[in-house]
Amino acid sequence: MSTSPPPRTDGPAWVADAVLWHLYPLGALDAEPTALPDGAPVVHRLPALTAWLDHLLALGANGLLLGPVFDSETHGYDTVDHLRVDPRLGDGADLDALLAAARGRGVAVLLDGVFNHVGRSHPAFRAVLDQGPTAPTASWFRLRWPDDVAADPAAWRPGVEPDYDDFEGHHHLVALDHTSPQVVDHVASVMTHWLDRGAAGWRLDAAYAVPTSFWAQVADRVRAAHPEAYLLGEVIHGDYAGVVRDGHLDAVTQYELWKAVWSSLVDGNLWELSHALGRHATFLDAFTPQTFVGNHDVTRLASRLDDDRHLAHALVVLLGVGGTPSVYYGDEHAFRGVKEDRAGGDDAVRPALPASPDDLSPAGLPVMALHQELVGVRRRHRWLHTARPEVLHVADRQLVVASTGTGAGERLLLVLSLEDAPTTLPAPGATAVLAGEADVTADAVVLPPHGWAVLAG
Known part of the structure; x- marks a missing residue:
């Protein structure tokens, strides 16, 4: 008896046209590295x-895609209040105004929710430290008390952690x-609260x-109130499709493709990218992954690559x-920057x-123009959101990929040479060059050294 595959997770309709700009606000706005002292004025x-x-x-x-904006101890991922804007960034009115300004421009805003853990200063954990195992929020955490306290909570004394x-x-x-049902309630209520206030x-x-x-x-609770909310899980390794399916999410982060993009270009081994694109095609059968070539947790692409000419190749794939x-x-x-495994x-x-954007160095304008050119191709072919890649040719330093949609004529060729x-x-x-530089002949294309192109096909 054959079984059909589970239905594809499409996510909210608006995401089909989404191209995201990912920003880490505490860094981008040059905020203090640690929380402001109690009583210090809010910095707007x-x-x-x-x-x-x-x-x-x-x-x-x-x-x-806005990084952490909620009250935290240091880097934003040690939250102490999910319902309060970090005073280093502003207050609730400031966030409301940003959401309204974005909405007025047709820009959807995704917030960064840190719901696996909290900072030690979070009131729910402080209650545990102050009140012991009988604290009303003790069930929020996976605690292991000393044997005498575990046997008899009345044996707890202040200072015993x-x-x-x-x-x-x-x-x-x-x-x-x-x-813990309390944790489910808390997270669902936080997410719904900020969706009510305009997050997408x-x-x-x-x-x-x-x-x-x-x-x-x-x-399920969040979508009961906000069916158009987009829920993206940060997942590095593992069963991407399974996490989306079993977690009732819309997408997860595509770290496999990220790694293959930069390392195949650095190593001159496009076989790795070919393999990752095959995997990516299987993910697209189940859902649309969130793709990237840089984020707040990894070395900048321009610093990863050893040849600036290959930046375009990465963007063609993205x-x-x-x-x-x-x-x-x-x-x-x-921008350049190397992530290091150390404090800071x-x-x-x-x-x-x-x-302001006017103060950016003009040295970056050619790369900005490259992004605009390739985003423009995507905008003119909106079916690319779910397009499946198929590798037509691969060698160590050569790659030809057909990116194909489900409708008639929905096919582009991505050609890369190192x-x-x-x-x-x-x-x-x-039939024609849509981006890049190439000479198209009968069923073939000639690329310049370290060339690339997007072709109608």
Whole structure:
């Protein structure tokens, strides 16, 4: 007896046209590295982002993937209040105004939800430290009390702390207990609260560390009130399609493709990218992944690559195959920055922006124009959102990919060469050059050294 595959997860209709600009606000707005002292005045930095919405639109994007904006201890991923804007960035009125300004420009805003863990200063955990195992929020966390307290909670005395699960060994990040109904209630209410105020969806930080059964409960509650909300889980390795299906999410982050893009270009091994595109095609059978070549957690693409000519090749893949693509702020001007495994090691990839887009260095304008050219191709072929890549030709330093939609005539060819000399590649059905530089002949294309092109086909 044959069984049919599960239905494809399409997500809300508006995401089919989404190109996201991903911004880490604490860094971009040059906020203090740690929380303001109690009683310090709020610093209203968020209003400065309104000017950058026009930059986002000039790029060709129509969505803002906004990093953490909620009250936290340091970097934003150690939240202490999910319902309060971080005073280093502003207040609730500032965020409301940003959401309204974005909405007025047709820009959807996704917020970054840190729901796997909280900072030690979060009131729910402070209650545990202050009140012991009988604290009303003790069930929020995975706690291990000393034996005498575990046997008799009345034996607890002030100053006695439990051991607890944390996030990947970071003891200041206290893991939530996702089997707790209270935690389900809290997360669903937080997500709904900010959707009520104008957010269009959520990036779910460290979604891979959270049971899919938890996400399913939360997602179902959130969508009951906001069926058009986009729910994106951060997943690095594992069963992408399974997390989307079982967690009732719309998408997860496509780290496999990210890694293959930069490392295949650095190594001159486009076989790796070919393999990753085959995997990507199978994911597209189930859902549309969120694609990227840079984000707040990884070394900048311009620093990864050892040949600036190959930046375009990465963007051809990002914007020429199925996915919901994002551009990390500054990458459109070839910002550089290397992530390091140390305290403060993310700072270089989370830099401050100038006061306005007019203050960006003109040295980055050619890369901005390259992004605009390829985003423009995507805008003119909106079916690319779900287009399946099929590798037609691959060698160490050559790649030809057909990116195909479901309708008649929905086919583009992506051709890439890392060769030092002009190269002829097969291009069956190619008719015209839509982006890049190439000479099209009968079912073939000639690329210049280290060339690339997007072809109608």
